Amino acid sequence: MALRIGQVLRGAAGKYELVEALKGCSVFKARVLSSRTPSSGGxxxxxxxxxxxxxxxxLRREYRNYGIRDxxxxxxxxxxxxxxAVPAAVDGEEEEEGGGKGGEGEEMMNTHDPDGLVFEWMDTDLxxxxxxxxxxxxxxPKGVSRAVLSALDVFRTLGLVHxxxxxxxxFVSDLDGASPVAKLGDLGNLIVQGSTTQxxxxxxxxxxxxxxxxGCRHSSDIWSLGVTLARRLSPHAHFGASDKIIEGHTEAWCIAKIIRRCGPIPDPPADQHNYYQPYREEFALAEQLAVMDNPHDGTRLIKGGxxxxxxxxLAEPPVSEELVDFIEALLVVDHGGRPVASEALRHAYLRSST
Incomplete structure (x- = not known):
């Protein structure tokens, strides 16, 4: 059944009224009407x-991941x-708020394979x-970096990759408060490191x-944090394909932008060339795109340095050199040269108080 604003859902530990759609008809802000665990707060x-x-x-995968204590x-x-539990329609009619006719919502609850997950409220995403x-x-940037690296360190100890x-x-809360809070979420795509080359x-x-x-590994998550910081610091698209001005070749364009921003990408070790072989042509084209001139105005096809x-x-306000140093430490093109999360947490930028 499609969920609607004003609907009340019964959980294993409380009841929740949907008040605002955040993403289509699958993600909602909800008011906590009751809770059996007051300490959960909010x-x-x-x-x-x-x-x-x-x-x-x-959703099921994310729920299973939260079953890991750490x-x-x-x-x-x-x-x-x-x-x-999300109530289903019965005889063509929507069920009563609360999860079922006759107040049977609790009997419908399947805590092993739930219909929906209830997360703590965070004010906004980055x-x-x-x-x-x-x-x-x-x-x-410091709070986000510390939070994400601390979360990634947990995943690393478990042999997982976000x-x-x-x-x-x-996600961030209390932006205007004395101590903004940042957290990493959306764990539905967690994988075991080395489990796939997809x-x-x-x-x-x-x-x-x-x-x-x-394939994705811990160092790949570290790279993503560096890109995430750069994307939020600047209004410009330094990575990705949103500014692509050629037809097709999306993958080559994205690779070319990495080359343009961070330097040449070395070939992988010889014993991993079989994984790399299907993408050689993309990389060859990317190397050309990274230095190619735009025939219409004589500037580089991929703008910027x-x-x-x-x-x-960037100005008003500027980005500190210390923060740029930190981002560069995360965005080492050779994944073997990137720090693990615990090492990145000891970077001078994060240790400083200013």
């Missing part, structure tokens, strides 16, 4: 459901507070924080080794 919650088979698969207890990962605001408040670190999946990650955040067909040059060019 008047609001976010409820995520699924409307397609693929979404249901991801994930569920991590202060830097968005907290799962409850699960809910995508909605203006670039000038993110640059102008030194607490934000695969989807981006401005859409980093090209995961979103196009803008995809790491060089993933483009090469070597290195990422350092582009970030330091």
């Amino acid at each position: 008047e609001w919650a976010m409820i995520k459901t699924a409307t397609s088979d693929d979404e249901k698969m991801v 994930i569920a207890s991590c202060a830097y990962i968005r907290r799962l507070r409850d699960v809910v 995508r909605c924080v203006p670039a000038s605001r993110f640059r102008g408040d030194a607490r934000l 695969t989807d670190v981006s401005v859409n999946n980093v 090209r995961g990650q979103s196009l803008p955040c995809r790491a060089p080794e993933v483009w090469q067909g070597l 290195t990422l350092r040059e582009e970030l330091l060019r």
Whole structure:
């Protein structure tokens, strides 16, 4: 049954009224009407459901991931507070609010395969924080970096990879408060490191080794954090294909932008060339695109210089050199040269108080 504003869903530990659609008809802001665990806190919650088979698969996977104690207890990962049942239509009519006719909502609850997940409320995702605001408040890039790296460190100890670190999946609350809070969420695409060579990650955040067909690993998440910081600091599309001005060749364009911003991408080791072979032509074209002139105006086809040059060019407010140094440490093209999360947390930029 399609969910609607004003509908009340019954969870294993509380009841929730849907008050605002956040994403289509599957993600909602909800008012907490009652809770059996008052310590869970907060008047609001976010409820995520699924409307397609693929979404249901991801939802189940995310729920299973929260069954891992180290994930569920991590202060830097968005907290799962409850699960809910979504009532189905009966005899062509919608069921009563609360989860079923005759108040039988609790009997419908399947805590092993829930219809929806209830998460703690976070005020916004990083995508909605203006670039000038993110640059102008030194607490934000530091807080986001510490939170995401701390979450990634947990995944690393478990042998897991998030695969989807981006401005859409980093959440922030209390932006105007004394201590803004940042957390990493959306764990439905977590994988075991080394379990697949499939090209995961979103196009803008995809790491060089993933483009090469070597699969996502912890270092790929580190790369994605670097891209996420750069994307939020600048209003310009330094990575990805949103500014593509040629027909087709989306993959080559994205790779070319990495080359333009961060430098040449070395071939993988000889024993991994079989994974790389299907993508050699993309990389050959990307190397040409990275230096090609635009025939219409004589400028480079891909505008701008290195990422350092582009970030330091920003003004009102500017980006500090210390922050750019930190981002460059994350965006090492050779994945073997990137720090692991625990090492990145000790970077001078994050240790400084200013």
